[in-house]
Amino acid sequence: KPEDNTDVDQKENKFLEPHKKVTKTPLKQQSSTSHSVLGGIRPDLSAMTTPTKLQEPPVGEPWTPTANLKMLISAASPEIRNREKKRELLVDEDHTSEAVENLQNQLSGEEFHPSRKEKSLGLLCYRFLARYPDYPNPAVNNDICLDEVAAELNVERRRIYDIVNVLESLHMVSRLAKNRYTWHGRHNLAHTLGTLKNVGEDQKYAEQMLHIKKKGFELHETYIKEPLREQNSTNKSEVKPKEMYFVELPGMEFRAASVNGRKDKSLRVMSQKFVMLFLVSKPRVVSLDTAAKILIGDDQKVDLDHSKFKTKIRRLYDIANVLTSLELIKKVHVTEVRGRKPAFKWIGPEAFPDVNDVKPITLTTSAANNTPLPKVSKETFAKNLFPASTSKQSFTRHASLNHLMPNMENDQRRISSAPSSPVGKIYGDWDKPGLYPSKMDQLATICKLQLEAQSNKNAS
């Protein structure tokens, strides 16, 4: 089949995705009301169109009995809990019809009640990640079709965007075309993190965090009656309204989709900033509170515009969920002068290829000369980082330099030569045996095991 890509019309998204998920035969495929929240493999003949809400009949009640079992298992955690519950019931008294029924439902998937937990972004993300290898072979087709993924995972496309956006912020995927992404897995993670750390230091995030913390502290001290203006009279540390855009990596520049283009306001950038916070902080712990304030642009607006703060927090939860699924962070709590506050702790890699060499380039003409240094150039460098206030807007917006895309050949080579085996964990110390405090961690384990099992099974 002559693959005539080159901006082919993706009218017919006929291509194969990496995951060898063969449409296994449903146990009992039927049930007119095929609408389902989790399972249900829908033929979906009307392929590539935005599944506007009324895609499926609004019925939504009975869960597809057939519901592929795997899906069910994927959502194990709560499931297991139910099982426990069931056991209780059974033991308690002799088979109540209800108990039996429940058990049956349990096994058949009949009337499975999704429950909020099972629909969480985090869980969805696990399912998403389970589809692709951590270290994919760059030479093979690693395309991701958002439509398909959404359909197979049985979620609205909107949710996929959430996941993909933060994955993109870590360069674990890159936009290929409309509705298309390429999976890179963790190959670029180290570089990305290294870069983000540099940028984070550049942004003085550590200082900002300190400042925020301090400010919050004195704010709650007795003398808070300060009418107004007392502002920064004595403060030697003031905010750095530096604004920045998406931090890119050599091999994968923005691919349309607003990235880098317009004021890419949220998720992508927000996610990168959030990660930076971890990478520059002493104990790798940041509270949502602090993160939100810094990400907001650190204006005192935070106080007056509390709603904005709230929204920020909400986004951070979303981001945190997928970062958690990636096992880069985990939820914790910090106890501060205001009581317990939700926070997250970095549990990802600590050491990255120390490449301070190429500092984040401010999108200026100077970046044009893209002379790869013998050995470091290919290293990470951020683009489009620039101070908003002090910037010399002399740069021409999307000048040609936007396409200075350094050859990723080198990159590729380096990557492919790297230990392709997942076994070669470069940064030891992420799986702490026996330490699975949170449910999410358990889920991660479950999914992981399941993935392994499956990949073994149909190792074609």
Next chain:
DNA sequence: TCCTCCCGCCATATT
């Protein structure tokens, strides 16, 4: 109650 955060409306960006 407070912490989480799903859900999906609808503004924007791309085609």
Next chain:
DNA sequence: AATATGGCGGGAGGA
């Protein structure tokens, strides 16, 4: 205009 993306925040589930 039709679609694809993705801000955004109401309000409900869960501890």
